[in-house]
Amino acid sequence: MPCYELPQCMSTGREIRLIEDEDGLWSAIDEETGVASWGETREEALEMLDEAVSLHTGEAGEPVTDEDLEELGLDPDSVPEEVGVPDAPWFEDSDETA
Secondary structure (H helix, E strand, C coil): CCCHHCCCCCCCCCCCCCCCCCCCCCEECCCCCCCCCEEHHHHHHHHHHHHHHHHHCCCCCCCCCCCHHHCCCCCCCHHHCEEHCCCCCHHCCCECCC
């Protein structure tokens, strides 16, 4: 069966950038959300990106509470409300907030 007939090959309309580094690892970046992930293969990077985007958009997971932050040893007042742009080379041309 051709790939275009399989559900995992159908386009979602998302613009995703794939980058292979010098060690053969793959980064996948969702251009709309600014969320990035990586994997040892392109397929793994895309699977990890899907999970990361789902968590970022609230489609999966639970919101982080002040109690969660305190359990991790973080002061909730020191954590910004807005998500900033990570210090990563593929975000150099991005805005200051995601």
